[in-house]
Amino acid sequence: xxxxxxxxxxxxxxxxxxxxxxxxxxxxxxxxxxxxxxxxxxxxxxxxxxxxxxxxxxxxxxxxxxxxxxxxxxxxxxxxxxxxxxxxxxxxxxxxxxxxxxxxxxxxxxxxxxxxxxxxxxxxxxxxxxxxxxxxxxxxxxxxxxxxxxxxxxxxxxxxxxxxxxxxxxxxxxxxxxxxxxxxxxxxxxxxxxxxxxxxxxxxxxxxxxxxxxxxxxxxxxxxxxxxxxxxxxxxxxxxxxxxxxxxxxxxxxxxxxxxxxxxxxxxxxxxxxxxxxxxxxxxxxxxxxxxxxxxxxxxxxxxxxxxxxxxxxxxxxxxxxxxxxxxxxxxxxxxxxxxxxxxxxxxxxxxxxxxxxxxxxxxxxxxxxxxxxxxxxxxxxxxxxxxxxxxxxxxxxxxxxxxxxxxxxxxxxxx
Ligand code: NAD
Numbered sequence: 001x002x003x004x005x006x007x008x009x010x011x012x013x014x015x016x017x018x019x020x021x022x023x024x025x026x027x028x029x030x031x032x033x034x035x036x037x038x039x040x041x042x043x044x045x046x047x048x049x050x051x052x053x054x055x056x057x058x059x060x061x062x063x064x065x066x067x068x069x070x071x072x073x074x075x076x077x078x079x080x081x082x083x084x085x086x087x088x089x090x091x092x093x094x095x096x097x098x099x100x101x102x103x104x105x106x107x108x109x110x111x112x113x114x115x116x117x118x119x120x121x122x123x124x125x126x127x128x129x130x131x132x133x134x135x136x137x138x139x140x141x142x143x144x145x146x147x148x149x150x151x152x153x154x155x156x157x158x159x160x161x162x163x164x165x166x167x168x169x170x171x172x173x174x175x176x177x178x179x180x181x182x183x184x185x186x187x188x189x190x191x192x193x194x195x196x197x198x199x200x201x202x203x204x205x206x207x208x209x210x211x212x213x214x215x216x217x218x219x220x221x222x223x224x225x226x227x228x229x230x231x232x233x234x235x236x237x238x239x240x241x242x243x244x245x246x247x248x249x250x251x252x253x254x255x256x257x258x259x260x261x262x263x264x265x266x267x268x269x270x271x272x273x274x275x276x277x278x279x280x281x282x283x284x285x286x287x288x289x290x291x292x293x294x295x296x297x298x299x300x301x302x303x304x305x306x307x308x309x310x311x312x313x314x315x316x317x318x319x320x321x322x323x324x325x326x327x328x329x330x331x332x333x334x335x336x337x338x339x340x341x342x343x344x345x346x347x348x349x350x351x352x353x354x355x356x357x358x359x360x361x362x363x364x365x366x367x368x369x370x371x372x373x374x375x376x377x378x379x380x381x382x383x384x385x386x387x388x389x390x391x392x393x394x395x396x397x398x399x400x401x402x403x404x405x406x407x408x409x410x411x412x413x414x415x416x
Contacts, residue, residue: 005084008320013087016398019391026406033060033083034067034101039129041107043122046115053122055107057130059139060086063408066137067103068093068344070144070173071126071151073119077106085144088315089344092337094401096376098348103139105130111146123151127158134159136169136355142347143173153178169354172347181350183365184343188313189223189291190366191342194373196224196287196311197231199332202381203308205286208232213285213307215239215277216292217256217266220313220340224289226253233287237280240265241292244280245272282306290317297322305329312336323392333393337401338380345372 003011010031017027041053056079059067069089072082082104089102107126111119133139143152152171156178159170168179176182183190200210210233214221217238225235234250242265245251251272259269267274281288281296284306290296291313297305302318302325310326311334312318318326318333326333346369353359360368384396391399 004078004080005316006080006087008316009084009087011320012394012398013402016395016402019387019395020399020402022402022406026409029409030061030087030402030405033058033086034062035059035133036079036083037130037133038079039126041122041126041129043118043125045118053107053109053126055105055126055129056082057105057133057139057141058082058086058103059133060102060104061090061405062101063405063412064090064094064101065099066101066135067139068100068142068347069103070105070142071147071155072104072106072144073109073111073122073146073151074106075108075110077108082106085315088337090405091398091401092341092344094404095337095380095397096341096345096372097404098345098372100140100344100348103141104144105141106144119151120154123147123154124158127155128162131159131162134170136167136351140169140347140351141171142344149173149175149180152180169351172350174350179350179354179359181346181353181365182360182362183369184346184350185219186223186227187346187365187369188220188340188343189225190227190369191345191373192220192224192289192291192311192313192339193227193231194342194370195334195339195377196228196289196309198374198377199309199311199334200287203331205308206232210234210286211236211284212287212289213237213280213283214289214291214313215244215280215296216290216314217260218291221289221291222253222257224291224311224313226257228287229253236285237275237283238266239275239277239280239292240267243267244275244277245269246275246280246283247272287311289313293317295319297326299325302326302329308332310334311339313340315340318394323394327392334377334380335394335397338376338397341376342369342373345369 085104093100174180288307294316299321302322
């Protein structure tokens with residue numbers, strides 16, 4: 001049977017802890033979340049019936065600061081998955097050194113079958129249920145799968161109603177009009193593009209010579225492709241859930257975007273050959289960006305991946321068994337906790353702006369994001385060099401994150 005996300009997250013932690021010679025008790029401490037709240041979310045549906053949903057908020061490790069992480073609405077949300085995602089958020093925030101611990105929330109529901117008003121009532125009731133454990137100092141939610149800026153507005157409004165005054169810093173990923181940050185929407189894709197560019201430079205590759213393949217032409221994939229092509233790279237293939245398109249001379253990313261907006265898919269784009277999502281991953285290229293789903297690079301296809309650099313835009317695109325193979329096949333692997341951290345970094349900027357009631361222009365947001373991405377990329381590179389061949393790129397990023405979490409734990413000490 002496949003391992004569940006929590007088992008995978010705990011295994012990654014154990015493997016890395018072994019490389020670092022971490023104390024066993026400390027590993028046990030980090031395997032468990034600080035707190036998990038399971039809540040009943042009753043909703044009056046549009047037809048008058050009451051439907052009860054189950055929601056969670058997991059807070060993994062708060063030694064470095066308030067918990068931070070998205071809220072997911074999906075039929076397959078479970079407590080284990082929510083805890084695993086919170087744990088990954090702890091590492092993601094630590095690897096880029098922003099002062100947060102990992103959190104995550106979710107409700108097992110199918111938003112595709114619910115009306116906008118039902119989703120609003122669901123969101124407001126869930127926010128009320130987790131109210132005792134969230135605040136701008138304690139736990140700051142954000143959007144995740146099937147939640148968006150509108151949902152964040154409802155979270156912010158509900159929390160503010162209970163407080164009696166507006167609290168923009170309670171969530172990030174809000175509309176700019178309510179205290180959201182400029183540059184937030186493109187931030188994850190921009191971060192992916194920045195680290196991919198840095199990796200290319202390290203390998204002595206000119207971006208103008210780089211051929212890029214992107215799986216998933218959504219928020220992350222589109223912005224990464226757009227920014228890399230603006231920097232001179234050739235985007236030779238992109239895909240969505242229906243399949244991919246390939247053009248050796250390079251796709252016009254904006255035109256592909258227009259085509260997708262018009263027709264609902266990248267398929268049928270003029271002058272491009274169609275490829276399946278499986279074929280797309282195996283295309284010969286310089287930079288491969290999986291930016292759709294988790295678990296797409298497995299031990300079955302890892303051997304056939306033909307890229308010099310992988311920048312993991314999606315969360316968990318590579319299964320643990322494929323990790324080692326990818327490390328041997330590719331010259332540089334930028335693991336998800338580093339590659340797709342641009343979103344949480346700009347979320348951090350949003351929170352800082354909300355707390356200060358002073359808002360930055362997009363230029364400043366992008367410049368500060370770039371600084372953190374480059375610094376973190378170089379730090380992971382350094383750790384990878386120190387650890388040598390035995391450690392994968394994922395081990396290197398995770399051990400940098402773990403070192404920071406453990407340091408904070410040691411400095412604070414164990415109470416009582
Ligand atoms: P999105 O919904 O905007 O886009 C997802 C894209 O993937 C869509 O184009 C969809 O058609 C495509 N897709 C779906 N199934 C596919 C399949 N089987 N094969 C190929 N393509 C497929 O989502 P997003 O926000 O761009 O997120 C993409 C990934 O990045 C997810 O793994 C997400 O967890 C991760 N991520 C996103 C952010 C963020 O800020 N948006 C931050 C960190 C990580």
